[in-house]
Amino acid sequence: MTVTTQSLVVGQQATGTDITVPVIRFQGQGRGPRTYIQANVHGAEVQGNGVIHHLVQLFKTHPPFGDVVLVPMANPLGINQKSGEFTLGRFDPVSGENWNRQYHFDPALVQQLARDMADASEQELAQALRQGIARQIEDKLASPFGVKSGQHLALRLQKMALEADIVLDLHTGPISARHLYVPEYARERAHLFNIPLNILIPSDFAGAMDEASFSPWWQLSEALAKQGRAFPVMVDAFTLELGSQEYLNVEDAYRDALGIVRYLQHRGALPKFDVPLPEMTQYACYLDDYRAVYSPCGGQIEYLATLGQPLAPGEPLARVWHFDALMTGDRESRELTLPEAVIPVLHFASASVRQGTELFKVLSHHFLL
Numbered sequence: 228m229t230v231t232t233q234s235l236v237v238g239q240q241a242t243g244t245d246i247t248v249p250v251i252r253f254q255g256q257g258r259g260p261r262t263y264i265q266a267n268v269h270g271a272e273v274q275g276n277g278v279i280h281h282l283v284q285l286f287k288t289h290p291p292f293g294d295v296v297l298v299p300m301a302n303p304l305g306i307n308q309k310s311g312e313f314t315l316g317r318f319d320p321v322s323g324e325n326w327n328r329q330y331h332f333d334p335a336l337v338q339q340l341a342r343d344m345a346d347a348s349e350q351e352l353a354q355a356l357r358q359g360i361a362r363q364i365e366d367k368l369a370s371p372f373g374v375k376s377g378q379h380l381a382l383r384l385q386k387m388a389l390e391a392d393i394v395l396d397l398h399t400g401p402i403s404a405r406h407l408y409v410p411e412y413a414r415e416r417a418h419l420f421n422i423p424l425n426i427l428i429p430s431d432f433a434g435a436m437d438e439a440s441f442s443p444w445w446q447l448s449e450a451l452a453k454q455g456r457a458f459p460v461m462v463d464a465f466t467l468e469l470g471s472q473e474y475l476n477v478e479d480a481y482r483d484a485l486g487i488v489r490y491l492q493h494r495g496a497l498p499k500f501d502v503p504l505p506e507m508t509q510y511a512c513y514l515d516d517y518r519a520v521y522s523p524c525g526g527q528i529e530y531l532a533t534l535g536q537p538l539a540p541g542e543p544l545a546r547v548w549h550f551d552a553l554m555t556g557d558r559e560s561r562e563l564t565l566p567e568a569v570i571p572v573l574h575f576a577s578a579s580v581r582q583g584t585e586l587f588k589v590l591s592h593h594f595l596l
């Protein structure tokens with residue numbers, strides 16, 4: 228088995244220094260789907276790097292069937308974006324844009340292929356779609372008008388992911404239970420990751436890596452279905468949210484590496500070997516039912532609900548304190564509750580909030596995956 232490592236240039240600092248990401252390539256045995264996995268595109272979300280550490284060890288002893296590309300620490304700009312103790316790397320500090328909303332997808336390309344190549348073979352269509360997207364990415368990067376810093380990074384990462392049949396983007400929430408974004412067409416295999424909370428998402432594109440990876444294939448499948456042709460969605464892409472930001476636990480990361488291994492084995496990307504994972508209850512809801520809870524007032528927050536555990540109607544999510552009201556006779560605190568059953572997935576990382584802060588995200592109208 229051949230393993231190569233490379234420092235890929237994804238940008239340049241004001242001082243002229245190149246910005247690079249580490250790329251690890253396992254050359255497969257020429258069969259099975261190709262896999263691309265990246266971690267830490269949001270600077271504070273480091274747990275995925277621990278997962279990639281374990282995957283490297285596992286792939287060394289169990290060589291993958293198809294090629295695998297691993298990119299830990301995929302966003303050096305975000306990782307180095309510190310303010311005091313904290314890492315801020317979710318948004319480009321210059322433009323304010325989310326680092327994970329700058330990938331490329333042009334639905335017109337899909338429509339054109341569905342129109343002009345409706346009778347072509349699956350392989351011809353797949354090749355034309357990949358080549359078409361690759362050309363668009365090259366054209367963007369070569370544009371005489373230039374592209375944004377975030378696009379220099381995103382488009383180069385996407386070029387590598389474009390070669391893969393399976394794309395996994397490893398993130399975390401702020402303070403968060405483990406959860407998974409599942410494209411609806413891949414619902415039956417989502418349980419393999421062994422992640423307790425699952426959000427089922429449609430074929431829309433909003434700029435994220437998972438969407439940029441599956442949307443072209445899914446929308447091509449939908450466009451051809453309208454013409455009466457069954458065409459499989461040929462690329463699987465998931466965003467895994469592996470707990471909280473600013474937190475690294477490499478021992479825990481092993482469990483998520485095993486979940487990924489089990490999924491890759493199922494897809495025929497890896498040889499079978501024993502993967503000891505405990506059975507767990509897995510919940511899901513649709514994206515529209517993945518609700519934010521905004522703070523009804525400013526104040527200081529005592530977070531009460533246990534993340535990942537079902538919460539009955541009327542049970543408190545949090546207590547909001549108004550310490551300015553001590554001894555004034557006004558209400559010092561109030562409980563934040565919801566009138567329906569939910570599962571809290573994540574909460575804001577700070578205890579001080581102003582009115583309208585997104586305090587929690589919860590699964591509502593949830594069901595078993």
Ligand SMILES: [Zn+2]
Nearest residue numbers: 269272398399
């Ligand atoms: Zn993230």
